[in-house]
Amino acid sequence: MDIFHVSSNCVSPWNPVEAGMPSSGFLWLDATHDEVAADHTAWRDAVAKATGVQIYDPHLTDATNLSHPSYFDSTQDYALVVFRKLALDANGTPDAPYQPRKIPPALTKLATKPVSFLLMDRALVTVHAANSRTIDATRARLLEFKNRRDGGAHAFRPPASPEELMLRLLNAMVDQYLALRQPLTAQIDRWQRALLSPRHPFNDWTALLDARIELRKLDHLCEGQRDAMQELRDYLVDTIDESRNGRTKDLMLVRVNDVMEHITRVLNHAQRLESTIESAVQIHFSAMAHRTSEIMRTLTVITALFMPLTLVTGVFGMNFAEMPLLQDKSGFWITMGIMAFIVIALLVFFRRKRYLEDHPRDNER
Known part of the structure; x- marks a missing residue:
């Protein structure tokens, strides 16, 4: 001490x-x-x-x-x-x-x-x-x-x-x-x-x-x-x-x-x-929840775009002897045009419904 x-x-x-x-x-x-x-x-x-x-x-x-x-x-x-x-x-x-x-x-x-x-x-x-x-x-x-x-x-x-x-x-x-x-x-x-x-x-x-x-x-x-x-x-x-x-x-x-x-x-x-x-x-x-939500939204949009296309291909894949456009030389291109139109129409619809809204760009504006 x-x-x-x-x-x-x-x-x-x-x-x-x-x-x-x-x-x-x-x-x-x-x-x-x-x-x-x-x-x-x-x-x-x-x-x-x-x-x-x-x-x-x-x-x-x-x-x-x-x-x-x-x-x-x-x-x-x-x-x-x-x-x-x-x-x-x-x-x-x-x-x-x-x-x-x-x-x-x-x-x-x-x-x-x-x-x-x-x-x-x-x-x-x-x-x-x-x-x-x-x-x-x-x-x-x-x-x-x-x-x-x-x-x-x-x-x-x-x-x-x-x-x-x-x-x-x-x-x-x-x-x-x-x-x-x-x-x-x-x-x-x-x-x-x-x-x-x-x-x-x-x-x-x-x-x-x-x-x-x-x-x-x-x-x-x-x-x-x-x-x-x-x-x-x-x-x-x-x-x-x-x-x-x-x-x-x-x-x-x-x-x-x-x-x-x-x-x-x-x-x-x-x-x-x-x-x-x-x-x-x-x-x-x-x-993390926001990023997961963004991923799910993207996947949902992709799924929604391909669903009607899958329907069209399913219809033309039926085994009927007589079907419209099957024997037509332009049938393939007409079908592809219809499918492209469906995709564009859906994109316009999603855009108007703000399903594809780009938040960061909106905030910058």
């Missing part, structure tokens, strides 16, 4: 055994699931020595549960936030053991892992999977501030409270979902064009179904995240002391609302993509 002291002018590693609790700023205790799962009791004792807060057994179990959904709970000493973030890659451990499926790369990135936040008065405890890019990037940036704090002016500043640090991390995790919108939209657009292509039949139905399942999972995931953030916002409203600094409460609410707004944007986008897939499939089958 790594422990850092975060203050307004310095971010540095901290040893609570030697230095105790700092007089200013707050502590950030960062651990991985493997470190906590290796020895629950030892890790909980180490957190208690550093912060003076004892973590309850159910929350300790929740922090190491890789299948735990987004969740919020609070006690008199601390608040627990479990937030599911995007996994490092598709081969990580999502909600269930990963199995290769026929899904495009943009959708395999929807594998998620939980990150647990234990929010205390003067400390923040994070429990996450190993090699978390968001946690590592935030840690590197905070430590970099220590090395350049005497340099030129820059916009970045360390978080002023554990709540602010947690909300920064949550915002960065939600932004990863926002970054998926463009590749997901591009993949859905490719499927739409493939579904409506008349030259190449669409056969990738398994991938399309899996994509819809992944989008539905993203929908449910965002709903759980939004509910957890809603409860966190209520908790901050009830616990932050306005008499200490009214602006602090407003800042925290703004940050929470910003995270919730980003989650809502991801949720709405997932719902739109899911609706787009369903609409594309419906349009595909409608187009």
Whole structure:
């Protein structure tokens, strides 16, 4: 477990055994699931020595549960936030053991892992999977501030409270979902064009179904995240002391609302993509039915043209000794003329009845 002291002018590693609790700023205790799962009791004792807060057994179990959904709970000493973030890659451990499926790369990135936040008065405890890019990037940036704090002016500043640090991390995790919108939209657009292509039949139905399942999972995931953030916002409203600094409460609410707004944007986008897939499939089958109808109309017209011709040939194929035109030298040409006239008359009739209407040309006119 790594422990850092975060203050307004310095971010540095901290040893609570030697230095105790700092007089200013707050502590950030960062651990991985493997470190906590290796020895629950030892890790909980180490957190208690550093912060003076004892973590309850159910929350300790929740922090190491890789299948735990987004969740919020609070006690008199601390608040627990479990937030599911995007996994490092598709081969990580999502909600269930990963199995290769026929899904495009943009959708395999929807594998998620939980990150647990234990929010205390003067400390923040994070429990996450190993090699978390968001946690590592935030840690590197905070430590970099220590090395350049005497340099030129820059916009970045360390978080002023554990709540602010947690909300920064949550915002960065939600932004990863926002970054998926463009590749997901591009993949859905490719499927739409493939579904409506008349030259190449669409056969990738398994991938399309899996994509819809992944989008539905993203929908449910965002709903759980939004509910957890809603409860966190209520908790901050009830616990932050306005008499200490009214602006602090407003800042925290703004940050929470910003995270919730980003989650809502991801949720709405997932719902739109899911609706787009369903609409594309419906349009595909409608187009297939239209093409089938056009083929059947063509076959019907051809059949209607040859039926009277078949009747004429059948009549002249009767085995009677005396029949008109059989002994006539011009009988063959007269019969062919009659048959041609019948075909032309039927074509004119079909055209007037709009059975042979050319829809694309009519639309161009």
